[in-house]
Amino acid sequence: MTDTETAQSTDNTQPAPPKHPWAELKPDRFRLLRLAPLPTERDGGARPLCFVELAQLERHTPEQSLLRMFINIPGQVRSRKNNVLEVWADHRSKELRFGPDSGLRLEPANRGLGRFLLAQGAAWAQRRWGHYLVEGGSLPKDVASDDQRLRRDHCLRTQGFDIDFPKDQAAKATYGAPRVSALRPDWNGEKVQVVELQDAAAMLEQADRNLQAQENQIRELQERIARFRREDGALRFTIVCLIALALFQAGLLIWMATR
Structure with a gap:
């Protein structure tokens, strides 16, 4: 490798920009969201009732403020590029x-x-900086x-953006x-509902009561099925006995007639 090639390689290798001090901060506020069941889509498939977690992170300095929101799906590892919305407020400009x-x-x-986030x-921004300008994007x-x-x-037009x-x-x-x-x-x-802690507890209690009621119904049905099986066995035994008695009587009549 020549000195020229080494210089070109050094020029092409640029240092990565430093990360923002808030880039790796973890959320500290969590809320439960209820996603209502919707009709099945031709492309997206079924859209059943489900619950997701809204995680939030908020930071402030005299120069800027940040609100970062995450949507976490239970049982799934969230990608760093998905389900994230950031709102940055620059107080200098x-x-x-x-x-x-x-x-x-x-x-x-x-x-x-999307509309919810x-x-x-x-x-969040209108509570303090309603007069700020909104930086657009592509x-x-x-x-x-x-x-x-x-x-x-x-979605963008409904939330007040111009396209x-x-x-x-x-x-x-x-x-x-x-402006903001x-x-x-x-x-x-109707699509996205924020479930508060008391409402979530009430939903869990109601679900537990429904589960117990279903278990009682299943137990009663199993007892009825067991009783019907016992009665069915007794009826089968009775029918077999009657058939045997009828055959015996028929044989006895035939024997008496032939004598």
Whole structure:
């Protein structure tokens, strides 16, 4: 390897940008979300009732503030790039930015979680910085289908964002909003419901009562089946005895007739 090649290799190897001090912080607030059952989708399949966890992390400094939200599905390991929404407030430029830069990818999809997370971020920002500007961004073009693109655009518009489609087909569409106060902090409560601690306890108690009632019903049915089996065995024995008696009488009559 020559000195020129070594210099070129050194120039191409650039140091990675330093991580933000808040990049690896763990969430410290947790809430339970109920996702209502919805009709089966042709592409996405069944959408049954399920519960997911909303994990939140909040930090503040004089220069910036952060709200990071995670959606955790029980029994699944969450990818670092999925089910994450960040809301950054820059107090120096008085701007609000939504992240991560890679985009918002949610699982399970089309269950109302996108609107819910955006609404939570808008409500958090409007409590203190409703006059801040909203930093826009570009929307990815690699959408799986037109239906998903339409749902994404509808979600953004419903939450108060504007979408601009450039005349150049090769360019990406962009989203934005004039100010934080223009964003909407509401979502479809029929699809996503926040379950408080007392409500969750009441649901568990009701589920336990329903389970005990079902166990009692199953026990009663098993007892009835066992009783019917005993009665069936007695009836079978009686029928066999009657058949044997009838055969004996028939044989006796035949014997008497032939005598």
